[in-house]
Amino acid sequence: MRARARLAGTVAEVSDALPAAPPSPAPVLLDACRGRPTSTVPVWFMRQAGRSLPEYRELRARYGFSEIVRQPELAAEVTLQPVRRLGVDAAILFSDIVTPLEAVLSGIAISPDRGPVVDQPFRSAADLDRLRPLEPATDLPYVAETIRLVRRELPAGVALIGFAGAPFTLASYLVEGGKSNDYRRTKALMYGEPALWARLVERLADITLAALDAQVAAGAQAVQLFDSWAGALSEADYRRYAQPASARVLHGLAGHGVPRIHFAVGAGHLLEAVGEAGADVVGVDWRTPLDAARRRLGALAVQGNLDPTALFAPPEALDAKVREVLAANGGRPGHVFNLGWGVLPDTDPEALRRVVELVHAEGAGAGAGRSSAGPAAGPG
Numbered sequence: 001m002r003a004r005a006r007l008a009g010t011v012a013e014v015s016d017a018l019p020a021a022p023p024s025p026a027p028v029l030l031d032a033c034r035g036r037p038t039s040t041v042p043v044w045f046m047r048q049a050g051r052s053l054p055e056y057r058e059l060r061a062r063y064g065f066s067e068i069v070r071q072p073e074l075a076a077e078v079t080l081q082p083v084r085r086l087g088v089d090a091a092i093l094f095s096d097i098v099t100p101l102e103a104v105l106s107g108i109a110i111s112p113d114r115g116p117v118v119d120q121p122f123r124s125a126a127d128l129d130r131l132r133p134l135e136p137a138t139d140l141p142y143v144a145e146t147i148r149l150v151r152r153e154l155p156a157g158v159a160l161i162g163f164a165g166a167p168f169t170l171a172s173y174l175v176e177g178g179k180s181n182d183y184r185r186t187k188a189l190m191y192g193e194p195a196l197w198a199r200l201v202e203r204l205a206d207i208t209l210a211a212l213d214a215q216v217a218a219g220a221q222a223v224q225l226f227d228s229w230a231g232a233l234s235e236a237d238y239r240r241y242a243q244p245a246s247a248r249v250l251h252g253l254a255g256h257g258v259p260r261i262h263f264a265v266g267a268g269h270l271l272e273a274v275g276e277a278g279a280d281v282v283g284v285d286w287r288t289p290l291d292a293a294r295r296r297l298g299a300l301a302v303q304g305n306l307d308p309t310a311l312f313a314p315p316e317a318l319d320a321k322v323r324e325v326l327a328a329n330g331g332r333p334g335h336v337f338n339l340g341w342g343v344l345p346d347t348d349p350e351a352l353r354r355v356v357e358l359v360h361a362e363g364a365g366a367g368a369g370r371s372s373a374g375p376a377a378g379p380g
């Protein structure tokens, strides 16, 4: 299998030896994350696994969510399902943002509809003691094993993305006890006890960093930090209460040389601040057009940003929305096509497949930045 032969050579090894012409092309997604010109625009979808695919539902009827995550053969299978069916340029590890927390803390459950639910929410300094450091080798051995299994099966051109939750978003689940509409308890803690808040998010940053370090060591080729609920903060509050802990994670990963994608929903007002936390790629939701995002983000690559509801529109209308996104980027290098948030549960997989085909076809036509003066190392 061609894929297997290429697994041994990491991108870093290859480009160290031959910076001008790597013999075995890196997955196109990694080049796009690095702002290099690519032969077409790479595309994957946040929450592409486990949401809309019938093959996932079939498996899920027989196994619980956490059961799948903890059995590497099953987790690897679910990770690979969207690659097979949709032809995307990346797989995303099948896991959840609270998986590392579940390993160090009892009383967390993941409900299919509500998401993570915490029995005893965090409210005081005493609760911090419940959050011990993560030791991935013993706490999350199944995650590393899943990654190794996936890398063995993944075609050479398809990248594996690892992920974790950002400290603010994780803290919001711990403090609220679940998902919240207004984050009132989280913000009350933040504003009322800033020193305790700082210790909480610092501890969460260390857990997240340890989890991501282990994912990269096992073979994840890029990582995404999901700060899903950071959009609830003003820019000043984000910079003060959330960004430092996310920066601790992102800067901590710098030595690995893997692209770091950083994403928050409803966070157009935070775009610069999210980028400044130390990302290589900023995920942009559908409310901010990519041309505006790129003006504000300077040299950073962008990921996004088709409105997930566009997948429910008739095919021609969907095509037009996809073309709008491509046109807003204007063929510049450093664009990873994605949705502006996760795939909605009832999305027709056929619509997702259609988007992949169209992005690949039109992205190649647009040149994906080939006319621009990017670094020469990209395979083109």
Ligand code: 1CP
Pocket (backbone or CB within 6 Å): 046, 047, 048, 049, 050, 051, 060, 065, 092, 093, 094, 095, 096, 097, 098, 110, 111, 112, 113, 114, 115, 116, 163, 179, 226, 228, 342
């Ligand atoms: O592509 C994938 O779906 C890969 C695996 C994955 C990822 C990347 C899951 C599996 N969860 C996540 C990330 C995640 N989980 C985020 C960040 C992304 C986002 O904002 O959507 C958040 C906030 C969560 C928390 C969570 N877990 C929720 C609430 C948010 C939401 O999605 O509505 C829920 C419902 C879960 C449970 C969950 N996680 C994953 C799945 C497949 C499920 C459903 C559980 C099931 O099948 O029973």
